[in-house]
Amino acid sequence: MQAALPKATGRVRRRRQRTRWFDWMTAPALIVLAVVVGYPIVDAVLVSFTNYSLYTPLHHYVGGVNYSHLSNDPVFWKSLQNTVIFTGVSVAVGLLLGLGLALALERLRGPWRFLRAILLTPWAVPVIVTAFLFEFMFTNPGGIINSLLETAGLIHSPLPWLTSPTWALTAVIIANVWMQAPFFLLIFTAALGGVPDEVIEAARIDRARTWSMIALIKLPYLRNAALVGALLMIIQNFNNFPLIWAMTTGGPAYGTSTLVIYVYQLAFTSFKLGYASAVGVVWLVLLMIITSLFIRTLRSRPA
Amino acid sequence: MQILGLRRKQHPVEGAPLRSAARPGSCQARRYRLVATGAVLALVSGGVAACSSGGSAGGSKNVITFANWAAAETNTAPGVAAMIKKYESLHPGITIKSEPISFTDIDQQLVGEVKAGNPPDVAELQGGYTYDLAATGGLQPLSSFATSSWQSSIIPRELGLGKISGQQVAIPWTVAPLALWYNKTVMRKAGLKPTPPATWAQLLTDAKAIHAKEPKVIVLGNDTTSREYGLDVNWPIMRSFGAVAFSGTKATANTPAMQKYLTFIRTIGKDGYTPENQKQGFFRQPAASNQVAFTIDGPYVKGVVQSLNHASNQAFYQTWAAAPLPTATGTHYSIPTDHQLVMFKNSPNKKAAWEFMNWLATSPYAVSHYTIPYEGSIPPLAHPSGTVAGLLNNPVSQVFVKQIVPEVVIPAWGASYSAAYADVMAGIQNAMISSTPIPSVASTMQTAVTGDVSG
Known part of the structure; x- marks a missing residue:
């Protein structure tokens, strides 16, 4: 045992040497991250305490004025509220739709499996294309959605899909759900493939019915996939800019303005970089909370 | 085997890869590292040089x-x-x-x-x-x-x-400059004389007749999107009611004149004469197929319409004509x-x-x-x-x-305009789509614009 020790120590030392050398390999990536992520964040925090506007070359420190203005800014609170509704409803409906589709398509065999591939295509369509597609479909007059609803006798006059704040938010959420339900379909299909055959067989021997099989056997196996998928989509939807901007530009009357839209408007159409940075910092903090929740969930996930 | 001058570094065992000869820490390994570092530096500096020469070319x-x-x-x-x-x-x-x-x-x-x-x-x-x-x-x-x-x-x-x-x-x-384009064919079909309305009240009367006769026709193409351009288009209409949303660093959005303008905007929205939150470009396609009666647009709309419906100049002039924007106070404005x-x-x-x-x-x-x-x-x-x-x-x-050129006024463009346009347009959109009383819409607009323009 004692004789083996020096040999082992030498191996460990060599491994450590290699590891140290390997650690240095991360330096370029860390430098890049510091430049493209770290520096802008630090700079945004600093700018949020100034009255920086792109119009004027001079700007100065104004303390917490931007943050106190934020607390009294109705557009900020409206945007925050819209962000929560847009994200929450999109993820919840997308998840349920994806789950339903995954369960319905689970038993597809042979050429019918092609159907699953077709259902995944909305996920591959560029966001901007989806946005214009749905804008044309919802537009009034002339949109196909109102036309179909009228033909089916569900409505008697066209709905103001993109011209009423409530309906506009609904229209944007529908487009978003169409785009991201396939993502949930994909992860649930993969998770369903991981349910052990013996468990399914045992349930069948016990004459479990379809609903019991889904609720008591399959859903517990899908819990982790649902959690990871939902958290990823929450982060993605929190940052969803192109879909909303292309469909409604945040209107009408701030009806679909989310935090990311508001930051863009402040920074790039009103050029108020100081105030935009303050909104951006709040937005960043919220995203960091969600991200840390995501990382903690991943770490605590059982193998 | 003398390829690229590497013969001196050839491994004693013929055919074995060169890399295997470089034991960690050996002199040869250091040389390789040095050569690799040099190559990377050369590539990087070459890239930088290429970038900078590209920049200077511009x-x-x-x-x-x-x-x-x-x-x-x-x-x-x-x-x-x-x-x-x-x-x-x-x-x-x-x-x-x-x-x-x-x-x-x-x-x-x-x-x-x-x-x-x-x-x-x-x-x-x-x-x-x-x-x-x-x-x-x-x-x-x-x-x-x-x-x-x-x-x-x-x-x-x-x-x-x-x-x-x-x-x-x-x-x-x-x-x-912006003008009121009117479609003579649509007006005739609605039983109207093909002459342009001189006042907004007259336009509303014509709108009622057109909407009753042709409900699918867009009566007035007016850009009400939340863009600076949306405010540009509405600026001369506001002015013709005697209203100005702000002047310098002072908000003037809650005035009787502004309330009259907002009431007009509410009428064209609520009575279905103008689809809300649509860009000016939205109206050009239906205009080309005689589905628009009036539209506020520049002279370039002629080319766009003709490119869509391939009408000759003569056919275009028979259908469309331009006139000064109507007014509510007697003075016509354009931007x-x-x-x-x-x-x-x-x-x-x-x-x-x-x-x-x-x-x-x-x-x-x-x-x-x-x-x-x-x-x-x-x-x-x-x-x-x-x-x-x-x-x-x-x-x-x-x-x-x-x-029209003599009627042109310059909107209050500048920092205040960029800061306030979104809140002014939100007020206009609110007037069009909500049932909030107009004085309340004007008051909300005033508060928001005050915050925008006061610095």
């Missing part, structure tokens, strides 16, 4: 960079390309490098470029964009280039649009949607840049081959002659030159 004395949205739009891109080709053939020492940027993005992109210190030499701007760029201090005053004889050749009012804080920082390229040309202070080629700008805006060739046919706009020439005068001898151009 700033060399014979290259004029020209940022514009005309090259980014399907209708005008071939025309701009042809103009550049022609100019380069007339000036062999000059190369024009066109930078296509969409109309929506050009303002923020150029403001960013000025701040970063790398703006183009020349740019195409419009309305508030010129004021935004002037506020950054990045525009070159043009007084030393625009001689008094040159100035006398330009329509004085149009020349004045490029004068900001006493400095001539922009010259007019295409003249395009310019002119395209202007500016030069940036950083330009190393100011003289060449000016010559290019001047040629685009005033040369008979550019006016008759681009401004009129591609832009569908009026040239800024005070005394057009020859071919240009002939091209302007039509009912639409004459209305614009004689009636």
